[in-house]
Amino acid sequence: MACINNDGTLTESARRLLGKLTVPTAPEELSKRIGQPVFRVRSSLREMEAAGLVQASEGKFLMTEAGKKLTAESSRVYE
Amino acid sequence: MATGLVAESALAPPSLPRLGSPAPQFEAPTTHGVLRLEDFRGSWLILFSHPADFTPVCTTEFIAFAQLHPQLREINCELLGLSIDSVYSHIAWVRNIEDRLGQKITFPVIADLSKEVATLYGMIMPGESTTETSRCVFIIDDKQIVRAMIYYPLSTGRNVQEIYRLVQALQTSDKHGVATPANWTVGGKVIIPPPRTQEMAEERVKQEGVECKDWYFCTKTL
Numbered sequence: 534m535a536c537i538n539n540d541g542t543l544t545e546s547a548r549r550l551l552g553k554l555t556v557p558t559a560p561e562e563l564s565k566r567i568g569q570p571v572f573r574v575r576s577s578l579r580e581m582e583a584a585g586l587v588q589a590s591e592g593k594f595l596m597t598e599a600g601k602k603l604t605a606e607s608s609r610v611y612e
Numbered sequence: 613m614a615t616g617l618v619a620e621s622a623l624a625p626p627s628l629p630r631l632g633s634p635a636p637q638f639e640a641p642t643t644h645g646v647l648r649l650e651d652f653r654g655s656w657l658i659l660f661s662h663p664a665d666f667t668p669v670c671t672t673e674f675i676a677f678a679q680l681h682p683q684l685r686e687i688n689c690e691l692l693g694l695s696i697d698s699v700y701s702h703i704a705w706v707r708n709i710e711d712r713l714g715q716k717i718t719f720p721v722i723a724d725l726s727k728e729v730a731t732l733y734g735m736i737m738p739g740e741s742t743t744e745t746s747r748c749v750f751i752i753d754d755k756q757i758v759r760a761m762i763y764y765p766l767s768t769g770r771n772v773q774e775i776y777r778l779v780q781a782l783q784t785s786d787k788h789g790v791a792t793p794a795n796w797t798v799g800g801k802v803i804i805p806p807p808r809t810q811e812m813a814e815e816r817v818k819q820e821g822v823e824c825k826d827w828y829f830c831t832k833t834l
Contacts, residue, residue, distance in 0.1 A: 535645025536645070561654070570655075571652075572647060572651040573645075576646065
């Protein structure tokens, strides 16, 4: 998986992306905020949704509780 | 979706996409993770194939495309490469290009070991090779319609400035409802579509702001 390392932590780019999803956000808006191309954002969100880290509603994405927990755990790795 | 795509490509004979038709959808492993063509909707896309990693002509092309990438992004156009190599080979090669030749490769490259995408897009030319894709380029617009195709042989590197010009020409045609003449570049005169009725032809030759060699051959500056 491109967003989750073999040890279960998030990659740095995935952590930055997920951290912005505290409110429902569309991929296009997220792309502008984190400076990643839209195709990368869409691909990452699809992967994260399959892993239960985000949930989609009406074209916008929001971090789940599992996503918050993994973001916190991954932040400790990058500190 | 991958299962559905395997079934679709297994049933359909190899074929070429058609200009003006929807680009065949796919999902594929790349150096930037698993990507779908659908992920690029809203941007123009240059989908291009190369014969093999760690080969010299392909290396020059990758460097040229990477150098062009910032300008392409300015006109809302992305790059997506492809060859029948593993993702590990791709990663090793792009790292080699950066380490040895100083050029970072910023676009994703499809690792098409199953030849699914190569078959969907008619990228394999058996007269040249049955195991490598030729140098194919597909210009796909923001609505995922195939707008142009270029096929080059294994021996000859492509001119990326021509590919850039081609995208600019298509975008100009879409935006202004015009055609572009031979050797057109940005800022050059564009061709107004010829009139379709006698009445329109009579009005055309009297129209201000256009230069007409004849009723069917008129140009203007944008």
